[in-house]
Amino acid sequence: MIEHLVPRILAKLLIPFILLFGLYVQFHGDFGPGGGFQAGVIFAAGIILYALIYGLDRARRVITPGLVAFLVALGLLIYAGVGVATLLLGAEFLNYGALDSHDPVHGQHLGILIIEFGVGTTVAAVMITIFYQFAGRLQITRELESDETDDEDGEEEEMTGSPQ
Amino acid sequence: MMEWLGQFNYYVFAILMMAGIYVAMSRGNLVKKVVGLNIFQASVFLLYISSGKIWGGTAPILGDGLTQPISNPLPHVLILTAIVVGVATTSIGLALIVRIKEAYGTVEEDEIAEAEALYEEELIRAEEAEA
Amino acid sequence: MSTAANAGFSLMANLPALQVVVPMIAAPICTFLRFRNGPWAFALLVSAATFWISVNLLMQVLGSGDISYEMGGWPPPFGIEYRVDTINAFVLLIVSGVSLITLPYALRSVEREVPRDKHHLFYAAWLLCLCGMLGITITGDAFNIFVFLEISSLSTYMLLASGRDPRALTAAFQYLVLGTLGATFILIGVGLLYIMTGTLNIIDLAERLGPVSDTTSVRAAAAFLTVGIALKFALFPAHFWLPNGYAYSPSAVGVFLSATATKVSIYVLLRFQFTIFGDIPAFAELDFATLLLPFAIMAFLVGSTVAIFQTDLKRLLAWSSIAQIGYMVAGIGLGGVDGLTAGIVHLFNHAVTKAALFMAAGAIFLRVGSMHIDKLAGIGKTMPFTTLAFVLAGLSLIGVPTTVGFISKWYLILAALQHGVTGYAIAALVLASSLLAVIYVWRIVEVAYFREPTANREVTEAPLSMLLPLWALTIGCFYFGLETGYSVDIARAAAQSLLGVTP
Numbered sequence: 001m002i003e004h005l006v007p008r009i010l011a012k013l014l015i016p017f018i019l020l021f022g023l024y025v026q027f028h029g030d031f032g033p034g035g036g037f038q039a040g041v042i043f044a045a046g047i048i049l050y051a052l053i054y055g056l057d058r059a060r061r062v063i064t065p066g067l068v069a070f071l072v073a074l075g076l077l078i079y080a081g082v083g084v085a086t087l088l089l090g091a092e093f094l095n096y097g098a099l100d101s102h103d104p105v106h107g108q109h110l111g112i113l114i115i116e117f118g119v120g121t122t123v124a125a126v127m128i129t130i131f132y133q134f135a136g137r138l139q140i141t142r143e144l145e146s147d148e149t150d151d152e153d154g155e156e157e158e159m160t161g162s163p164q
Numbered sequence: 165m166m167e168w169l170g171q172f173n174y175y176v177f178a179i180l181m182m183a184g185i186y187v188a189m190s191r192g193n194l195v196k197k198v199v200g201l202n203i204f205q206a207s208v209f210l211l212y213i214s215s216g217k218i219w220g221g222t223a224p225i226l227g228d229g230l231t232q233p234i235s236n237p238l239p240h241v242l243i244l245t246a247i248v249v250g251v252a253t254t255s256i257g258l259a260l261i262v263r264i265k266e267a268y269g270t271v272e273e274d275e276i277a278e279a280e281a282l283y284e285e286e287l288i289r290a291e292e293a294e295a
Numbered sequence: 296m297s298t299a300a301n302a303g304f305s306l307m308a309n310l311p312a313l314q315v316v317v318p319m320i321a322a323p324i325c326t327f328l329r330f331r332n333g334p335w336a337f338a339l340l341v342s343a344a345t346f347w348i349s350v351n352l353l354m355q356v357l358g359s360g361d362i363s364y365e366m367g368g369w370p371p372p373f374g375i376e377y378r379v380d381t382i383n384a385f386v387l388l389i390v391s392g393v394s395l396i397t398l399p400y401a402l403r404s405v406e407r408e409v410p411r412d413k414h415h416l417f418y419a420a421w422l423l424c425l426c427g428m429l430g431i432t433i434t435g436d437a438f439n440i441f442v443f444l445e446i447s448s449l450s451t452y453m454l455l456a457s458g459r460d461p462r463a464l465t466a467a468f469q470y471l472v473l474g475t476l477g478a479t480f481i482l483i484g485v486g487l488l489y490i491m492t493g494t495l496n497i498i499d500l501a502e503r504l505g506p507v508s509d510t511t512s513v514r515a516a517a518a519f520l521t522v523g524i525a526l527k528f529a530l531f532p533a534h535f536w537l538p539n540g541y542a543y544s545p546s547a548v549g550v551f552l553s554a555t556a557t558k559v560s561i562y563v564l565l566r567f568q569f570t571i572f573g574d575i576p577a578f579a580e581l582d583f584a585t586l587l588l589p590f591a592i593m594a595f596l597v598g599s600t601v602a603i604f605q606t607d608l609k610r611l612l613a614w615s616s617i618a619q620i621g622y623m624v625a626g627i628g629l630g631g632v633d634g635l636t637a638g639i640v641h642l643f644n645h646a647v648t649k650a651a652l653f654m655a656a657g658a659i660f661l662r663v664g665s666m667h668i669d670k671l672a673g674i675g676k677t678m679p680f681t682t683l684a685f686v687l688a689g690l691s692l693i694g695v696p697t698t699v700g701f702i703s704k705w706y707l708i709l710a711a712l713q714h715g716v717t718g719y720a721i722a723a724l725v726l727a728s729s730l731l732a733v734i735y736v737w738r739i740v741e742v743a744y745f746r747e748p749t750a751n752r753e754v755t756e757a758p759l760s761m762l763l764p765l766w767a768l769t770i771g772c773f774y775f776g777l778e779t780g781y782s783v784d785i786a787r788a789a790a791q792s793l794l795g796v797t798p
Contacts, residue, residue, distance in 0.1 A: 032225065037244055073323030080320045083312075088304050093312035095368035123248075130255050137262055181483075188472055201475050208482050215490045239489075242438055246482060249445045253475050256452050260468045267461035280462055291665055 004053065011053040018046035026120045027113070036116040040123025047124075048131050056135050065132055068125045075122025079115045086111070173214035180207030192273040194264065198257040205250040212239040212246075307351070311364035311377040314348045314387065314433055315443075317341060318426035325419040334418035335405070339398045341422060345429065346391040353384040357785070361792075363435070371435075372499045378435030382639065382789035386432045386562045389646050393554040394425050397650065400764040401547035404657050408458050408545040417457050421551070424450035428559045437485045437495045437571075440563060441478065444527070447559070448474045451552060458545040466539035473536045477526030481563075484520035487512050488571075501571050520567050521587070528560035530587065530624060531594035534617045541613040542666075546657025549609060553616055553653055554646040561623055561642060565635075568627075569793040588628030592724055594621025599731035603738070608656050608666045611735060612649070615692060618728060619645045622707060625721070629710045635790035636783065637706035643782045644699035647775065648691040651768035655685035658757035658765065668738065673748025681757045682743045684769040689736035691772040694729050698776040702783065704729065 002008065026039030051059035082094070089098040096111025097104030133140075184204025188197050216239035224237035265271055268279040306313075321341040328334050355362060362379040365371065379387075409417050427447025431440055452474070456467040489495055491512050492503040507513060522533075529537040541549045598618030605611040623645070626638030658681045659674060660666055675682045691698035704725060711721040748754065756762070775782050 033223070035244075037248055069326070073326050076323045077320065080316060083316060084320070087309055087312070090304055092365055092368045093309065093316060094366060097368060133259070134262065141266060185476065188476065194468060197472050201472060201479075204476070205479055208479055208486065211483065212486050215486070242486075245438075245442055249442070249449075249478075252449055253445070253471065256449060257468065257471050260452070260456060260464055260471065263456070264461075264464045264468065267464060276465055280465065283461065288667070291667065291670065 007053050011049055015046050015050055018049065019043060022046060022120075022124075026116065029116055030109070030112065036119025037123050039116075040120040040125075041127060043120070043124040044127030044131070047128050051131065051135065056132070056139075060132065060136075063128060065129070068128050068132070071121050071125035072129060075118045075120070075125065078118030078121065082111055082114050082118070173210060177207050177211045177214070180204070180210065183207075194261045194271045194273065194276075195258075198254055198261070201257070202250065202254060205246070205253075209243045209246060212243050215239060307355075309364075310348050310352055310355075311362060311379055311433055312366065314345065314352065315377075315426055315430045317344055317348070318422045318429065322419045322422040322426065325422055326415050329415055332402070334415045335398070335402055338418040338422055339395075342391065342395040342398050342425065345425065346388075346395045349384070349387040349391040349429075352379050353388050353785075355379075356381055356384045357788075372494055372496050375439055376435040376496055376498075377433050378498070379433060380789075381785060381792050382562065382565060383432055385639070385785050385789055386558060386642065387429060389558060389643055390425070390428045390432065390555045393551060393646055393650055394421075396764045396767060397547055397550045397554075397654075400550065400654055400657070400761050402760050403758050404547045404661060404761065405545060407661055408547075410459070413457060417454070420450045420453040420457070423447075424454060424551075428555055431559050432562055435497050437488065437497055437500060437567075439495075440566075441482050441485060444481065444563070445478055447556070448478060448527075451556060454548045454552070455540050455544040457548070458543065460543045462539070463543035466536070466543050470536040470540045473526055473533065477523045477533075480519045480523030480526070482523075484516045484518075484523060487516035487519065491516070497566065497570055501573065504571065517572055521564070524560055524564045524567065525587070525590075528557040528564070528620060528624075529617055530620065531590040531597065531617070534594070534598075534620075537617055538610050538613040541616070541653075542607055542610040546609075546653065546660055549612075550650050550653040550657065553613070554650040557616070557620055558642045558646060561620070561627070561638070564624075565627065565639075565793060569635075573793075573795065585628055585630065587624050591621045591624035591628055592721065594618060595625065595728045596621075596724060596731075599728045599735070602735045603731060605735075606668050608659070608668060608671065608739070609653070610666075611668075611739075612652050612656060615652075615732070615735065616645075616649055618732070619649070619692075622703065622725070625725075626703075626707050626710060629707075629714060629718075629721070631710060631713065632787065632790050632794060633706060633710035633713065635793060636787045637703060637710050639789050640706060640782050640786035641703035643786070644691075644703045644775065647699055647768055647771050648688055651684060651688035651765060651772060652692065654761065654765040654768065655681050655688065658761045659685075661761070662754050662757060668742055670749070671739070671742050672746035673743070674754065675744035677748050677754040678756050680762055681765065684762075684765050685743075686736070686740055687769050688772055689739065691776070693732045693736060696776075697773060699772050699782070700776075702776055702779055706783070 022039050022043035022045075025034040025042055026036065027034075029035035029039075047059065047063055050062070082096070082099075084093075086095050086098045087093050089101075091098035094111075094115075096108045098107060099111050100107035180203055184200050184202070184207060187200025187203060189200075191197055191200065216236035218233055218235050221233045221235035224234040224240070261271055264276065268276050270276060270279065318341055321337065325334050325337055328337055352362065356379055362377075363371070364377040364379075366375040366377060368374070405414065405417060424447050427443045427445075427450060430443030431447065434440055434443060452467050452471050455470065456464050485495070488500060488504070491507045491510065492500055494500055494503055504513065526533045541553055544552075595618040598614050598616075598621060602611050602614035602618065605614060619641070623638045623641045626634050626636075626641060628634070629637070656666065659671060659678065662678060663670055663674065687698075691700040694700040694704040707725055708722045711718040711725065714721070757765075
């Protein structure tokens with residue numbers, strides 16, 4: 001009899017739906033309550049549930065800390081990238097109307113969709129990073145104590161949470 | 165009397181605000197301070213959102229034209245930002261607490277003060293040993 | 296809302312947005328640069344670009360008046376507006392200038408004090424802090440001030456805790472609790488103003504506040520705002536976080552923050568007090584700026600006195616900062632064009648002086664390894680250039696004629712003398728605290744020059760990358776003290792524009 005059988009099976013059933021719901025909330029922000037922040041947190045909650053049930057190591061193999069750190073930066077760059085794109089198209093910063101020169105309203109729609117996606121990516125990645133850092137702290141300190149020199153870069157980052 | 169009931173949210177805001185500040189200032193345990201800050205910030209969210217509600221107003225979503233009065237959406241947006249700021253502050257506070265725990269072995273303020281005094285004495289002793 | 300323009304990209308027209316966007320984009324890119332000195336070089340490049348932008352903005356404002364930039368193309372009361380006037384542009388120049396001159400210094404200092412594998416995160420936090428402070432200064436929307444304030448504060452907590460000293464962690468935590476309290480008070484104040492007027496744009500708030508100003512809500516909003524901002528710039532009773540925070544953090548962080556963070560918060564005070572609550576008759580009798588005057592006087596007296604008894608060099612400088620902040624707020628509290636000019640010119644002068652002093656302290660820490668005053672015996676002989684720079688900047692702190700410190704105190708006393716008998720008393724207290732400053736600067740001089748160096752540690756002169764910025768700032772202390780045209784004229788213009796007085 002595997003340990004924690006019931007939570008494991010329920011998690012396996014529910015996590016895909018949680019992630020899907022997160023994406024739903026993300027892209028339906030202009031028709032109902034939703035948007036980037038909420039979606040990011042829901043998405044991260046799905047991943048954290050997986051880490052809680054199946055263990056931090058397996059979660060780390062699925063979503064590597066390096067990937068997550070990259071996503072944190074990527075989301076912010078998507079947001080700012082839209083702003084720079086509108087600058088280059090000749091309008092003010094973040095004037096989404098400029099994105100579609102024939103129909104400003106459609107440009108607004110497109111702009112908001114993209115920036116909310118950037119926000120959702122960053123928020124989800126930050127939440128997952130925070131969880132990895134806190135949950136994996138014991139392991140990190142053991143590893144830091146066991147190596148004399150800390151020349152490993154990339155894997156364990158003591159990033160104390162990033163302000164979004 | 166009806167006015168008092170209508171302003172109920174604002175009384176709750178005031179009480180929570182003072183409770184949060186009190187916890188943040190008076191409790192010696194660092195985690196409790198962070199919790200107090202959270203309560204304080206939550207009270208501010210209540211203030212903003214209560215101010216945006218209009219009686220008879222529905223959710224501020226633009227369907228096919230405006231048929232009903234809608235509640236003011238701006239406070240909601242402001243509070244989303246403030247909530248994220250609160251989450252970031254809490255996470256940095258907790259990360260600092262984890263590192264303080266590793267450095268000093270405790271999260272109680274008075275014990276940390278003693279440990280810091282010991283650390284400084286050892287630092288001075290180490291420097292004098294060099295001299 | 297303007298339609299999509301066909302004009303193409305204009306660099307000059309979009310400078311206000313780029314001022315904030317350039318460091319904001321640079322910060323996540325900095326986290327990707329893991330190779331040796333990559334983050335530092337990138338941060339230096341970005342700081343240079345930001346400085347260039349702020350110089351351009353200042354030139355534009357001095358030449359053709361206030362600049363207004365609509366974010367997202369939405370016109371002002373509906374959208375966020377970036378508004379640059381004289382005081383704004385001046386503070387932008389100070390912040391970006393300090394960052395630019397500190398980064399060459401930071402190369403060696405950060406290498407020594409921050410673990411190598413955290414450098415990409417350290418410089419990313421530096422850029423975010425820079426972005427936050429520039430954003431606070433340039434925005435014309437009250438809630439946007441809160442958002443950028445929190446961006447810069449959160450980055451500051453990270454920067455303070457990034458060194459190796461465990462005492463920095465408790466200091467950063469204490470700053471976190473007090474800073475969050477302050478920022479949330481500001482949030483409450485802005486919320487109350489929004490509830491009463493329905494707008495967040497600063498100019499619009501000033502216009503709409505008139506009719507509703509005699510209500511408890513607006514008075515409560517003013518109170519919350521003042522206390523919140525006072526927590527952020529360490530005004531006297533709320534100053535506890537500053538000494539520990541600056542003493543145990545990495546030296547470059549001490550230089551950067553001591554010269555910028557409090558200045559920006561004082562700018563926020565000016566903006567709220569004079570632009571928003573300026574012409575309100577309800578505040579004519581007792582306005583909050585005057586209410587802060589006793590605290591400011593206590594600040595410069597208590598700060599200077601406690602500094603005399605410190606044994607750690609950086610803590611001594613931090614307590615001296617608390618005193619200097621008292622001078623700035625005293626100038627603002629005295630009011631009138633002269634008082635405000637004194638306060639604003641001291642923003643610039645103190646930034647130059649304190650940055651030089653903290654740079655010298657950091658260079659000494661790099662070579663000697665300790666900040667305890669007794670350990671600094673004889674550095675006048677072993678580190679002649681650094682110590683000489685420290686002493687010269689210390690003269691500026693005291694306010695010796697020909698230094699920038701003298702200019703600030705001169706204008707402060709001029710402003711005080713316009714207020715009758717209490718003014719004479721205030722001027723006397725300013726002079727008394729300058730004498731106290733002589734005492735704590737003399738302590739360092741005595742230890743550095745009149746004691747023999749302890750024989751065991753090999754102490755050499757600081758590296759060139761640290762000496763050059765240090766001496767640039769020290770020469771600046773004297774240059775801007777003699778050639779006062781730049782700082783004082785701009786400060787006077789800023790004071791006049793804040794008070795709405797036509798020159």
